[in-house]
Amino acid sequence: MTSITLVQGDITRQHADALVNAANSSLLGGGGVDGAIHRRGGPAVLAECRALRASRYGKGLPTGQAVATTAGDLDARWVIHTVGPVWSPTEDRSDLLASCYRESLRVAGELGARTVAFPAISTGVYRWPMRDAARIALEAVRSAPAAVEEVRFVLFDTSAYEAFARQLDDR
Ligand code: AR6
Helix, strand or coil, X not given: XXXXXXXXXXXXXXXXXXXXXXXXXXXXXXXXXXXXXXXXXXXXXXXXXXXXXXXXXXXXXXXXXXXXXXXCCCCCCEEEEEECCCCCCCCCCHHHHHHHHHHHHHHHHHHCCCEEEXXXXXXXXXXXXXXXXXXXXXXXXXXXXXXXXXXXXXXXCHHHHHHHHHHHHCC
């Protein structure tokens, strides 16, 4: 069974087999988690992302999918890049958000990663309400096949941490 843990902090300071990046389809960097991962991971991460764009993902990584690269200078073996959906008040994109977690865990399982750290995907630049995002994230991880030993959610601030903690208690 996969154990789920919560910590408050910066995902780029975590040690885990795989760190998940809240990327965008271009795979070429951005702000938030993505900016921090590329800053700390260094040029090796970007080089592999560029190679993915030149091969398998010429049109970019579709929303809800995941792909791994080296973790460069981060304290991990891999970065798993996934693209969350932008929050929409009129369209239910929950399954795409759940897919980010499922697909990242599938890729992690294929790699043999035992510990995987996730940020709260889509809750920053992509504006997904934290409480709903926490519910979707935890449900997706709980219902995924138990290929990894530990899933760690790394929440940037107290309110994000508390939103996840409440959802974890509520089950
Ligand atoms: N460690 C952990 N969590 C963080 C960190 C960090 N270092 N930095 C921010 N967060 P976001 P998204 C939190 O915007 O909403 C980028 O430009 C943040 O407070 O990183 O999926 C990409 O290139 C929020 O709760 O990701 C895309 O264009 C959560 O992580 C777009 O943003 C996710 O915020 C993706 O937007």
